[in-house]
Amino acid sequence: MKTRKCKVLVVGGGPGGYPAAIRAGQLGLDTVIVEGDRLGGTCLIRGCIPSKAVIHAATEFKHAKDYAANQTMGISVKDPEIDMEKMIGWKSKIVDRLSGGVQMLLKKAGVEAVAGWATFEDAKTCVVEREGEEKLKITAEHVILANGSTETELPFMPFDGDIVISSTHALELKEVPKHLVVIGAGYIGLELGIAYAKLGSKVTFVEALDRIMPLFDAEMTKPVMQWLKKHDVDVRLSCKAKGLTEKDGKTHLEFETAEGETDSVRASKVLVAVGRKPCTQNWGLENMGVDMDGAFVKADQQCRTAMRDVWAIGDLIGEPMLAHKATAQGEMVAEIIAGHRRVHDPVSIAAVCFTEPEVVGVGLTPDEAKEAGHETVIGRFPLSASGRALAVNAGDSGFVRVTARKSDHVILGIHAVGAHIAEMSGEFALAVEMGARLEDIAGTIHVHPTMTEAFAESALAALGHPIHIPA
Incomplete structure (x- = not known):
């Protein structure tokens, strides 16, 4: 040896x-x-990198389908197709x-x-x-x-790589599953489930909790729920998976509803995304x-x-x-x-969900700030009022929300939802880590036209004098 x-x-x-x-x-x-x-x-x-590549490809395919159906932005294409092996x-x-x-x-x-x-x-x-x-x-x-x-397995339904798959398997599928059931509506399940919905799967989420994305509050997840509903994605909340069963020669996932009844849904593949x-x-x-x-x-x-x-x-x-x-x-x-003096003590660590639309959270939500004893001011700026968001077809839903301490305007948390909003997470994290005040953000000239203007406008809204929405 x-x-x-x-x-x-x-x-x-x-x-x-x-x-x-x-x-x-x-x-x-x-x-x-x-x-x-x-x-x-x-x-x-x-994980992170291949999943974002698949999510991006799925989004591009969805755009192509929209162009074919609606001539969105005046662009028309003929029936697009997806080659999963090439993707x-x-x-x-x-x-x-x-x-x-x-x-x-x-x-x-x-x-x-x-x-x-x-x-x-x-x-x-x-x-x-x-x-x-x-x-x-x-x-x-x-x-x-x-x-x-x-990945965490369910003891009664271990991964087999065929019907019951993990997030790793989901990134290697050679065909788009006709019926994809996702157990778990956290960030991993939602990211991959939404991607396959864009690729053409009939997607059903089965979630044991009474809401999706438990790390974020209801205001943040509402635009995601709206997208799921608009695109006929079935979301079964307060439902617990029980196992696979056969009906008429087809595989189904059986689950217990909130009322204690047993129900089932057709499943070509079952993606288990209940954590790591x-x-x-x-x-x-x-x-x-x-x-x-x-x-x-x-x-x-x-x-x-x-x-x-x-x-x-x-x-x-x-x-x-x-x-x-x-x-x-x-x-x-x-x-x-090497002898340096260091400690891991971040004020906050940004979390991002690459869903549709994307969701970003840094620091305390308004409710968390209240529970911590802070009196707060909150500024919210809708992306529907952002010229850049509208110009890139990202203004239908979403917003930037800033939570600050009322006494000194120190920013306690920044939360945002919208297309491409993940790219702003670094600015949000920097503001919270550096102890920025609302005046620091409002007084920093943000480039026009960019999505970052929404952050400055949210700070202005918290101060009571936004420019591009009514005070």
């Missing part, structure tokens, strides 16, 4: 692990990263390019990338099983665990001596675990299970190891 000693060992090449390794390499630390699949992790290979191939090329880019960046930073599955013998030593090569034992001074998360769980199995976590916090590895604000010089980041240590959180933590840990 070959052996290797290093300063920093990173396990997991996803959006937490590879930035940690790159930053460690930039800081001159002898760093090894081990990844059992492909560099880029779930986000790049089978998936296009998506895969994007993934390949980005994964190759990660490999190049690691090399440029002086990081050694090892392909294989790491199993820990103790807190600082792992053995890597490598395909076609002898095993490699790595001992490190510092270990960064970035193992990520995986941390990857804690089969890599020797039990040999490392770290503490657990329920299903997650317990870590402090510097991502330190109970074991000295063992760090854990990203989905492995809990909510929010977001790629950009993992990236920030990975960079921070590398800098702490």
